[in-house]
Amino acid sequence: xxRPRSWxxxxxxxxxxxxxxxxxxxxxxGTALTQGFLERVQEARILFDNTRSAAENxxxxxxxxxxxxxxxxxxxxxxxxSGEEIxxxxxxxxxxxxxxxxxxxxxxxxxxxxxxxxxxxxxVAVELAVFLAYSLTRPMKILAWGCEQMRSGRWVRLPPxxxxxxxxxxxxxxxxxxxxxLQQWQDFQKEAARVERLAALGSVAAAxxxxxxxxxxxxxxxxxxLRRGISPQDxxxxxxxxxxxxxxxxxxxxxxxxxxxxxxxxGPVDPGEILTWTEQMTASSCRAANIRLLREVEAxxxxxxxxxxxxxxxxxxxxxxxxxxxxGGGRVILRAFRHRNGIALSVxxxxxxxxxxxxxxxxxxxxxxxxxxxxxxxxxxHRIVGGHGGTVSVDTSPExxxxxxxxxxxxxxxxxxx
Amino acid sequence: xPVLLLQLCAFGAYTLALVFLAGQAFSWKEDRxxxxxxxxxxxxxxxxxxxxxxxxxxxxxxxxxMWLYTDGYxxxxxxxxxxxxxxxxxxxxxxxxxVGRALSLPQWLGDTFEDPRLRVLSALSLLGAYTFxxxxxxxxxxxxxxALLDIKILLASSLVYLFVLYTTFGGLPSVAKSDVLNxxxxxxxxxxxxxxxxxxxxSFSAVHEALRQTTPAMLHPWNQExxxxxxxxxxxxxxxxxxxxxxxxxxxxxxxxARDAYTTLALSALIIGGIYVGLTIIGLASFVLLPGVSAxxxxxxxxxxVQSVLPPLPALGLFLAVLASAVSTANSQLLLAxxxxxxxxSPREGRRRADLVAEDRFLFKNRLAIALIATVALFLSQLRxxxxxxxxxxxxxxxxxxxxxxxxxxRRPRRKELFFPLAAALLLHLFLTVVxxxxxxxxxxxxxxxxxxxxxxxxxxxx
Numbered sequence: 082x083x084r085p086r087s088w089x090x091x092x093x094x095x096x097x098x099x100x101x102x103x104x105x106x107x108x109x110x111g112t113a114l115t116q117g118f119l120e121r122v123q124e125a126r127i128l129f130d131n132t133r134s135a136a137e138n139x140x141x142x143x144x145x146x147x148x149x150x151x152x153x154x155x156x157x158x159x160x161x162x163s164g165e166e167i168x169x170x171x172x173x174x175x176x177x178x179x180x181x182x183x184x185x186x187x188x189x190x191x192x193x194x195x196x197x198x199x200x201x202x203x204x205v206a207v208e209l210a211v212f213l214a215y216s217l218t219r220p221m222k223i224l225a226w227g228c229e230q231m232r233s234g235r236w237v238r239l240p241p242x243x244x245x246x247x248x249x250x251x252x253x254x255x256x257x258x259x260x261x262x263l264q265q266w267q268d269f270q271k272e273a274a275r276v277e278r279l280a281a282l283g284s285v286a287a288a289x290x291x292x293x294x295x296x297x298x299x300x301x302x303x304x305x306x307l308r309r310g311i312s313p314q315d316x317x318x319x320x321x322x323x324x325x326x327x328x329x330x331x332x333x334x335x336x337x338x339x340x341x342x343x344x345x346x347x348g349p350v351d352p353g354e355i356l357t358w359t360e361q362m363t364a365s366s367c368r369a370a371n372i373r374l375l376r377e378v379e380a381x382x383x384x385x386x387x388x389x390x391x392x393x394x395x396x397x398x399x400x401x402x403x404x405x406x407x408x409g410g411g412r413v414i415l416r417a418f419r420h421r422n423g424i425a426l427s428v429x430x431x432x433x434x435x436x437x438x439x440x441x442x443x444x445x446x447x448x449x450x451x452x453x454x455x456x457x458x459x460x461x462x463h464r465i466v467g468g469h470g471g472t473v474s475v476d477t478s479p480e481x482x483x484x485x486x487x488x489x490x491x492x493x494x495x496x497x498x499x
Numbered sequence: 500x501p502v503l504l505l506q507l508c509a510f511g512a513y514t515l516a517l518v519f520l521a522g523q524a525f526s527w528k529e530d531r532x533x534x535x536x537x538x539x540x541x542x543x544x545x546x547x548x549x550x551x552x553x554x555x556x557x558x559x560x561x562x563x564x565m566w567l568y569t570d571g572y573x574x575x576x577x578x579x580x581x582x583x584x585x586x587x588x589x590x591x592x593x594x595x596x597x598v599g600r601a602l603s604l605p606q607w608l609g610d611t612f613e614d615p616r617l618r619v620l621s622a623l624s625l626l627g628a629y630t631f632x633x634x635x636x637x638x639x640x641x642x643x644x645x646a647l648l649d650i651k652i653l654l655a656s657s658l659v660y661l662f663v664l665y666t667t668f669g670g671l672p673s674v675a676k677s678d679v680l681n682x683x684x685x686x687x688x689x690x691x692x693x694x695x696x697x698x699x700x701x702s703f704s705a706v707h708e709a710l711r712q713t714t715p716a717m718l719h720p721w722n723q724e725x726x727x728x729x730x731x732x733x734x735x736x737x738x739x740x741x742x743x744x745x746x747x748x749x750x751x752x753x754x755x756x757a758r759d760a761y762t763t764l765a766l767s768a769l770i771i772g773g774i775y776v777g778l779t780i781i782g783l784a785s786f787v788l789l790p791g792v793s794a795x796x797x798x799x800x801x802x803x804x805v806q807s808v809l810p811p812l813p814a815l816g817l818f819l820a821v822l823a824s825a826v827s828t829a830n831s832q833l834l835l836a837x838x839x840x841x842x843x844x845s846p847r848e849g850r851r852r853a854d855l856v857a858e859d860r861f862l863f864k865n866r867l868a869i870a871l872i873a874t875v876a877l878f879l880s881q882l883r884x885x886x887x888x889x890x891x892x893x894x895x896x897x898x899x900x901x902x903x904x905x906x907x908x909x910r911r912p913r914r915k916e917l918f919f920p921l922a923a924a925l926l927l928h929l930f931l932t933v934v935x936x937x938x939x940x941x942x943x944x945x946x947x948x949x950x951x952x953x954x955x956x957x958x959x960x961x962x
């Protein structure tokens with residue numbers, strides 16, 4: 082954050098409140114002192130007049146006690162100096178002058194608590210100004226920090242404000258909404274770019290697959306014909322050739338499935354049936370990899386709305402991926418359960434998880450970390466689930482990975498849910 | 500102008516200067532490193548200001564001057580001499596402290612010996628010692644201003660309480676800025692008072708001559724009440740306490756570079772020496788001009804003495820110096836006590852880097868802790884507790900037990916091996932002072948010896 086060059090809010094509020102506090106304190110204390118001073122001067126004059134009247138009737142030697150009552154407001158001056166006169170009955174004259182400093186000293190002493198409390202009040206006002214400024218600038222500081230983070234490409238949400246003015250709360254809420262919208266817009270842009278990229282790739286892949294599939298079929302037939310009447314050693318070579326041709330054929334078929342998945346034939350599908358089919362289809366692979374396959378279907382799990390064949394393909398791909406994620410054996414759990422957005426089908430493995438940096442790319446076609454993989458399994462899953470209006474999510478950790486497919490329930494179930 | 504009005508105007512002017520010069524309490528960009536150690540970016544100017552102003556506490560100005568007035572040079576031998584020994588040891592700390600970039604001494608201790616218990620124990624000790632030391636500052640200033648203005652002590656202490664709160668809320672940067680002002684007031688006040696008294700007494704030689712003729716015992720470095728050994732032990736204890744005091748160590752940590760830290764120590768030593776010379780002149784010349792002033796407490800005696808021997812303006816300067824020293828010491832200790840409470844005693848705070856929102860919340864907690872500790876100290880300052888120097892002795896010796904050995908003696912720290920010796924030393928100190936009634940400074944030495952013995956003993960593996 083750049084340090085602002087002009088005066089801060091705290092300084093401005095402090096200056097404003099301090100000016101107000103100084104002004105009010107000076108005015109109040111000044112008025113009190115001035116008024117008190119004038120009153121005391123007036124009282125002193127009245128006292129002087131009364132004393133002078135009383136002294137005029139007394140002899141000089143009997144005025145001493147009387148004149149002492151003039152102190153400290155009046156002090157006697159030397160004969161040569163100017164002052165107000167008091168003449169005794171026997172004609173003796175003494176001069177007195179008003180001691181304003183003594184009056185002020187007595188007044189300040191009398192008002193000392195007011196003055197100290199005024200000073201304390203001033204300090205309290207300054208400290209309140211500091212906290213007032215703090216309560217205003219804190220949300221702004223957090224907001225500026227949030228903007229700074231966004232500028233650096235880090236998504237942040239600001240914490241809810243408590244005990245702050247509602248205008249600042251509204252500002253924070255607006256910022257958070259802006260962040261949400263921007264995030265949604267960024268996700269949308271990413272998805273749009275991905276769809277565009279995949280569409281182009283799909284078109285090319287379909288064309289290539291179409292051109293490759295026919296020669297491959299022809300090669301397979303010729304290989305079968307060649308198998309008759311050859312030596313056992315050549316037969317072994319032919320078997321290898323045959324398996325490679327089959328693998329190429331499978332890849333091309335997958336590519337075609339991905340590029341032209343076909344129009345789904347929607348209807349009610351029993352999730353339990355899909356899980357059972359998947360279990361049967363992958364039983365031999367699981368046995369070979371020393372993996373225990375578990376199936377959990379929530380009681381009274383409603384049927385979902387989709388194409389049974391395509392959904393079987395989805396579960397099959399996910400389960401085969403789960404099996405290959407645990408080369409040393411383990412467990413794979415297939416689940417079907419109700420979800421607030423429909424019906425969820427999940428496949429959980431106990432592998433080592435997917436590294437965070439690869440997560441964004443796992444649904445891209447031809448992306449694979451296995452040498453023998455085609456990189457199309459998860460792309461097909463993503464495409465089929467998208468075609469069903471569902472979502473597929475991944476939850477991964479070093480203890481394992483769960484793929485969850487959420488699909489719409491049948492209309493009847495949805496009606497029941499409502 | 501009436502003296503009372505002059506004094507009130509002076510306090511008002513100090514308030515305004517502090518508010519304008521201490522800067523902003525809540526800076527726009529702050530984190531715990533900035534708050535506790537000024538982001539390790541303090542330059543020599545503010546460093547010297549905050550180092551010296553923190554050094555000169557109300558106990559230094561008032562306690563030392565009155566001790567000198569009462570007993571003569573034995574005060575120098577027993578206290579200032581020890582404090583200066585502590586200052587001489589400090590350069591040895593600079594590199595050692597700055598290696599780990601810790602934010603507090605308890606953290607440094609815990610990290611060095613890889614023992615979180617050590618951090619908690621030393622933080623608890625610091626929290627207690629500093630809270631009581633803040634009490635001294637509040638009480639000293641409260642008593643003096645209460646006597647000057649003839650007002651309740653609580654009201655006068657509230658003034659210094661508010662000054663301290665205001666300057667501490669901004670963390671070390673704000674403390675350092677206000678300390679530059681405080682140092683100017685301390686040096687100005689002490690110099691004006693000392694020069695006025697020298698002028699009145701003739702010269703420093705004249706003061707010495709007068710003492711030689713009237714009370715020659717005051718010129719001896721130790722008196723008959725305390726044997727030289729006791730005086731030396733006391734001096735040593737004060738020295739160890741100063742040398743290991745976290746409020747100075749944390750300033751060495753806050754310097755921008757090690758070179759700046761050394762420069763600060765060198766310049767501070769000169770200024771501190773000058774101020775002590777001034778206080779020595781004040782104490783001795785006051786005795787020559789007006790011997791025999793006594794009152795119910797050191798604070799009241801000091802007030803009477805200063806008002807009697809100095810004209811109103813220099814006297815006001817000296818009283819402002821006491822105020823500035825009380826504020827500068829209390830805000831430094833308040834910051835360290837809040838750090839102990841919120842940082843060292845909160846296990847979740849550790850070393851983790853928090854984002855701005857969490858950091859802001861953490862610093863707000865610190866400010867609340869500052870207000871809480873200051874309020875407790877203000878409350879305690881109104882109770883009948885032992886005198887200023889005695890509370891100071893307890894605080895300094897506890898600090899010395901916690902930090903002297905690890906800072907100066909232990910060269911190769913061994914993991915988790917200091918906790919037991921330190922806890923045993925603190926318990927022994929408590930036993931010797933509270934149960935047996937031995938002076939805290941004297942109890943410090945056996946406590947430190949026990950700590951060292953337990954740490955370095957060949958039987959330590961049996962524990």
